[in-house]
Amino acid sequence: MGAETVIIEKNFINGAWEDSGGEKIAVIDPVTEQPIGHVCEASAADVDRAVAAANAAFPAWSALTGAERAAFIRRLSAAIRAHMDDLVALQKRNCGKPPAEAEADFTGSIECLDYFASQAEALDARRQQDIAYDIPGMASVTRLEPMGPAGFILPWNFPMKICAWKLGPALAAGCTVVIKPSEIAPFTDTFWGLAAEEAGLPAGVLNVVNGRGAVTGAALAEHPDLRKIAFTGSTRTGKAVMQAATNGVKNIGLELGGKSPIVVFEDADLDLAARLAAEGVFYNSGQCCNATGRLLVQDSIKEALTEKLLDEFAKVVLGAPDTPGMTMGPLASKAQYDKVTGYMEIARKEGLKCLAGGGPAAQFNSGYFVEPTLYTDVPRESRLWNEEIFGPVLCLRSFASEEEAVREANDTEYGLAATIVTEDDARAARVAARLEAGHIYTNTSVAIPPQTSWGGFKQSGIGRELGPWGLAGFLEVKTVTSRA
Numbered sequence: 001m002g003a004e005t006v007i008i009e010k011n012f013i014n015g016a017w018e019d020s021g022g023e024k025i026a027v028i029d030p031v032t033e034q035p036i037g038h039v040c041e042a043s044a045a046d047v048d049r050a051v052a053a054a055n056a057a058f059p060a061w062s063a064l065t066g067a068e069r070a071a072f073i074r075r076l077s078a079a080i081r082a083h084m085d086d087l088v089a090l091q092k093r094n095c096g097k098p099p100a101e102a103e104a105d106f107t108g109s110i111e112c113l114d115y116f117a118s119q120a121e122a123l124d125a126r127r128q129q130d131i132a133y134d135i136p137g138m139a140s141v142t143r144l145e146p147m148g149p150a151g152f153i154l155p156w157n158f159p160m161k162i163c164a165w166k167l168g169p170a171l172a173a174g175c176t177v178v179i180k181p182s183e184i185a186p187f188t189d190t191f192w193g194l195a196a197e198e199a200g201l202p203a204g205v206l207n208v209v210n211g212r213g214a215v216t217g218a219a220l221a222e223h224p225d226l227r228k229i230a231f232t233g234s235t236r237t238g239k240a241v242m243q244a245a246t247n248g249v250k251n252i253g254l255e256l257g258g259k260s261p262i263v264v265f266e267d268a269d270l271d272l273a274a275r276l277a278a279e280g281v282f283y284n285s286g287q288c289c290n291a292t293g294r295l296l297v298q299d300s301i302k303e304a305l306t307e308k309l310l311d312e313f314a315k316v317v318l319g320a321p322d323t324p325g326m327t328m329g330p331l332a333s334k335a336q337y338d339k340v341t342g343y344m345e346i347a348r349k350e351g352l353k354c355l356a357g358g359g360p361a362a363q364f365n366s367g368y369f370v371e372p373t374l375y376t377d378v379p380r381e382s383r384l385w386n387e388e389i390f391g392p393v394l395c396l397r398s399f400a401s402e403e404e405a406v407r408e409a410n411d412t413e414y415g416l417a418a419t420i421v422t423e424d425d426a427r428a429a430r431v432a433a434r435l436e437a438g439h440i441y442t443n444t445s446v447a448i449p450p451q452t453s454w455g456g457f458k459q460s461g462i463g464r465e466l467g468p469w470g471l472a473g474f475l476e477v478k479t480v481t482s483r484a
């Protein structure tokens with residue numbers, strides 16, 4: 001998988017690679033802007049066969065013990081380990097990620113699968129439990145049962161890991177799955193089919209269909225024979241998926257966009273604050289759902305922090321993934337480049353004060369590179385303050401009091417994550433309790449370990465992935481009440 005063209009014209013359905021007669025979708029290298037290969041689009045009929053395979057495989061797969069399923073899950077993570085070098089190379093070419101960030105997509109997937117393998121084993125003991133209550137003559141037990149066949153619709157920003165966040169708990173719970181990778185970064189998620197073969201997964205437990213959202217994604221979202229749709233992507237698409245899913249009645253998990261604040265109080269360690277704020281918008285070129293795109297800083301330290309921030313901005317080295325010393329790659333696609341540079345244009349029209357960057361990176365002959373960008377004193381009503389940009393663009397506003405900081409931080413339609421930087425533990429706890437977001441970080445970077453929860457308040461989503469909550473997302477609860 002070095003520099004050669006990658007062509008995937010098959011879907012992985014019922015344990016076999018089936019030819020897909022669908023339209024070719026070119027996959028583009030964001031550094032050269034040239035195709036690196038293509039996938040073929042699965043039709044609604046292909047999706048139908050994949051869903052039928054997942055349904056046929058469900059009774060036997062769900063009848064295995066958790067420990068038996070855990071062994072398969074561990075073999076999937078072994079398959080990723082075995083192909084790591086090729087997968088990382090492919091991810092760098094397809095997404096323009098720096099080497100360490102490309103690798104993290106796979107090490108994160110392995111960590112997640114291994115965690116859910118342990119959860120599958122633990123499920124054997126938890127599967128049936130007495131309910132303690134005091135009604136004479138009656139007794140109840142609960143049973144945890146797998147939800148059924150599930151469809152996954154995936155984004156391109158962390159293609160593999162975000163699939164692992166769904167696949168680990170689904171397989172652990174006893175569900176079978178149909179995976180639809182993003183058409184922008186489809187190759188490494190198609191690898192799940194190869195991994196399933198290497199792991200010896202029974203046919204139909206894991207299926208992969210490629211294609212665009214409007215065709216393949218929509219067919220999956222509206223399929224009446226799935227019991228769950230787990231979607232990660234933009235809030236706009238999430239609403240369409242939710243609407244399509246009402247074709248039947250199915251469970252739905254939505255991991256959507258964000259516009260996460262980082263709130264820096266005057267007692268903060270300013271070096272740490274500058275590093276966290278920069279890291280929070282530069283990781284994956286800012287294409288993170290939890291990017292810390294809104295910096296709220298207390299008035300008294302605004303100037304000092306801005307200086308330190310500019311030092312952090314100056315350290316960024318833009319480049320192709322294999323350029324020595326590069327720290328930030330291009331945006332992943334032309335559409336994303338147009339969107340981010342479009343926001344920079346809006347900033348000009350709005351008259352925002354730009355302290356760094358503010359446009360495409362002119363030093364490259366090709367590639368979707370944009371400058372790391374800092375706007376300060378951004379008005380509350382600015383589109384850049386309110387909308388998810390998904391690029392290396394940081395917007396700064398200042399506040400006078402803790403009360404104002406909380407109000408500003410919460411004044412958004414999103415609620416995915418939030419960061420607090422303060423040396424005062426009591427303040428950190430107080431503010432964390434008041435912020436409306438699914439994951440609050442204090443004095444640390446926005447990492448997402450599989451043991452914690454992930455998901456958003458408000459327009460950032462429905463449900464939680466990871467941790468025991470992620471597993472619960474693929475389980476039904478059945479209570480059996482009997483005469484004692």
Ligand code: NAD
Nearest residue numbers: 154155156182212213217218233234237255256257258289
């Ligand atoms: P997107 O919404 O454009 O696409 C996501 C997926 O939905 C793709 O597979 C696409 O093919 C599919 N799709 C598009 N239209 C569809 C339709 N009508 N029916 C069914 N499927 C359809 O998102 P993206 O650009 O791939 O990803 C970026 C977005 O994802 C950002 O908003 C980001 O915040 C969000 N995201 C959220 C999380 C999270 O955990 N909350 C994680 C990563 C990314």
